[in-house]
Amino acid sequence: xxxxxxxxxxxxxxxxxxxxxMPTATKKAWISAIAQAGVAEIEVGSFVPPKLIPAMAxxxxxxxxxxxxxxxxxxxxxPNLKGFERALAAGAHKVTFPVSASxxxxxxxxxxxxxxxxEEVRKCAAHPHPGVIVEGAVSTAFGCTMQGAVPEDDVVRIxxxxxxxxxxxxxxxxxxxxxxxxxxxxxxxxxxxxGGKLRTAHLHNTRGxxxxxxxxxxxxxxxxxxxxxxxLGGCPFAPGASGNVITEDLVFMFxxxxxxxxxxxxxxxxxxxxxxxxxxEEPVYGHMALAGLPKGFRAAA
Ligand SMILES: [Zn+2]
Numbered sequence: 001x002x003x004x005x006x007x008x009x010x011x012x013x014x015x016x017x018x019x020x021x022m023p024t025a026t027k028k029a030w031i032s033a034i035a036q037a038g039v040a041e042i043e044v045g046s047f048v049p050p051k052l053i054p055a056m057a058x059x060x061x062x063x064x065x066x067x068x069x070x071x072x073x074x075x076x077x078x079p080n081l082k083g084f085e086r087a088l089a090a091g092a093h094k095v096t097f098p099v100s101a102s103x104x105x106x107x108x109x110x111x112x113x114x115x116x117x118x119e120e121v122r123k124c125a126a127h128p129h130p131g132v133i134v135e136g137a138v139s140t141a142f143g144c145t146m147q148g149a150v151p152e153d154d155v156v157r158i159x160x161x162x163x164x165x166x167x168x169x170x171x172x173x174x175x176x177x178x179x180x181x182x183x184x185x186x187x188x189x190x191x192x193x194x195g196g197k198l199r200t201a202h203l204h205n206t207r208g209x210x211x212x213x214x215x216x217x218x219x220x221x222x223x224x225x226x227x228x229x230x231x232l233g234g235c236p237f238a239p240g241a242s243g244n245v246i247t248e249d250l251v252f253m254f255x256x257x258x259x260x261x262x263x264x265x266x267x268x269x270x271x272x273x274x275x276x277x278x279x280x281e282e283p284v285y286g287h288m289a290l291a292g293l294p295k296g297f298r299a300a301a
Pocket of ligand 1: 013172173174202204244
């Protein structure tokens with residue numbers, strides 16, 4: 001029984017920020033290898049204008065490939081109705097919509113206020129989408145490179161607005177500003193507002209607190225985590241810093257605590273090799289891959 005649900009976001013969050021482009025065929029093989037390792041949910045790409053992010057231009061083809069992997073929940077990101085329509089046409093099981101809690105980030109990134117962005121997602125959720133799960137992702141929920149501090153009241157208000165029409169809501173530390181005390185406080189506040197609709201912690205390891213923050217979220221009742229293999233992606237605002245929480249290290253933390261992730265470490269490291277070989281110039285991170293499993297290690301049953 002899986003007690004912790006890990007969603008690999010490397011093919012989207014990682015590759016979208018990578019310096020190198022991964023060929024479509026390699027992406028498919030990588031996604032298959034990740035699923036083979038037991039990861040049951042993968043964010044495989046985003047339906048943004050290809051001119052804006054060329055690395056995501058093949059997302060429809062990648063979704064089609066991922067749909068052929070038995071039991072895999074296939075997630076795509078969409079920033080607006082046009083992207084949502086493309087995601088629905090491609091057949092994604094779940095579509096995640098980012099809404100920045102930082103006013104400055106939202107205005108400079110999508111030229112909309114957070115409130116206008118919430119309305120954009122409301123419009124998407126009202127569009128027929130039989131059987132497809134709609135997720136609202138509150139990004140820059142713990143701080144922002146443009147604005148600095150993001151008021152917790154703003155995060156709670158946006159999460160509550162999204163919960164009115166989204167199936168799930170996630171909170172994202174997009175730029176790795178969060179600390180464990182803040183994670184506990186904000187997740188607890190949002191949980192009081194929207195209960196079980198609060199689902200996923202999307203954490204970045206930019207300042208090395210990724211695992212500490214994941215543990216804090218776990219202690220606050222979170223059981224769904226986003227992470228990326230090799231901490232792929234980095235952060236354009238923090239050169240030399242890793243990207244998302246590292247999947248391999250997150251799996252190791254939970255498994256060694258006796259909490260089952262359903263992920264096979266040996267197979268996960270095989271999938272990592274495939275990714276590293278395909279992106280030779282890309283910095284990749286991870287303690288597990290360097291040190292290996294400790295002697296006598298036993299995965300959770
Ligand atoms: Zn992210």
